Amino acid sequence: MKLKVLVLALVVAFISSCGGEQKKDQKVSGEKEVKEVKKEAKAEETADPMKNKGIGPITNVELAEIDEAMAAEGKTVFKAKCSACHKISKRVVGPALAGVTERRSPEWIMNMILNPEEMVAKDPIAKKLLGEYLAPMANQSLTEKEARLILEYFRTKKGK
Numbered sequence: 001m002k003l004k005v006l007v008l009a010l011v012v013a014f015i016s017s018c019g020g021e022q023k024k025d026q027k028v029s030g031e032k033e034v035k036e037v038k039k040e041a042k043a044e045e046t047a048d049p050m051k052n053k054g055i056g057p058i059t060n061v062e063l064a065e066i067d068e069a070m071a072a073e074g075k076t077v078f079k080a081k082c083s084a085c086h087k088i089s090k091r092v093v094g095p096a097l098a099g100v101t102e103r104r105s106p107e108w109i110m111n112m113i114l115n116p117e118e119m120v121a122k123d124p125i126a127k128k129l130l131g132e133y134l135a136p137m138a139n140q141s142l143t144e145k146e147a148r149l150i151l152e153y154f155r156t157k158k159g160k
Contacts, residue, residue, distance in 0.1 A: 049104055049125055055118050056111030057144065063106060066155050074153030081140045082150070088157050093135050099159020106151055112137065113147040 053059060078086075085093035100109060104125070112119050112126060116137035119126040130136055142150075 047124075049108070051105065052123070052125060053105055053107035054109075054111030054115075054126070055122050056115030058107045058110040058114065058147075061106035061110065061148075061151070063155070067152055070149055070152040071156045072153075074149035074151070077142070077146050078150050078153055081142060081146075085135070085138070094133055094137060095129065097154060098157045100157075101151070101155050102159050109151050109154065110144070110147040113140075113142055113150060114144065115139075 086095070086097050088096065088098050090096050104112075108123075108125070112123075116126075116139050120130050120136050121127075126137075
């Protein structure tokens with residue numbers, strides 16, 4: 001009887017030790033994945049936000065001198081569609097927008113206006129803003145032309 005218990009104990013010990021390496025390998029693999037994700041997040045945090053074009057239909061915006069007529073139209077669109085959540089000089093539901101063109105690329109700004117759901121889900125800067133303001137940006141279903149007009153208006157509003 002003692003021999004059967006001893007054999008059984010050895011078999012159990014042997015079987016349990018076989019899975020140990022796999023668990024150790026899985027743990028090491030999981031730790032490597034966590035380190036990689038943290039490394040990528042750190043790289044995104046330190047990346048130049050002016051080089052981030054965001055996610056959406058806008059891949060390139062050519063800027064010239066400020067077009068005052070476009071900026072005036074942009075102000076009208078901004079007041080009609082955006083001013084419930086954004087002010088130029090103060091935080092409301094969303095961030096104050098004075099100087100936004102000094103902090104974000106033109107493409108990023110337009111993509112945030114046109115594609116806020118995907119931006120908040122995938123873009124590191126938009127994700128961080130959501131974490132800070134706790135309210136996702138509403139999609140106002142603006143056209144690319146309207147987004148460009150708003151961008152032109154923002155160009156007239158420098159930061160302090």
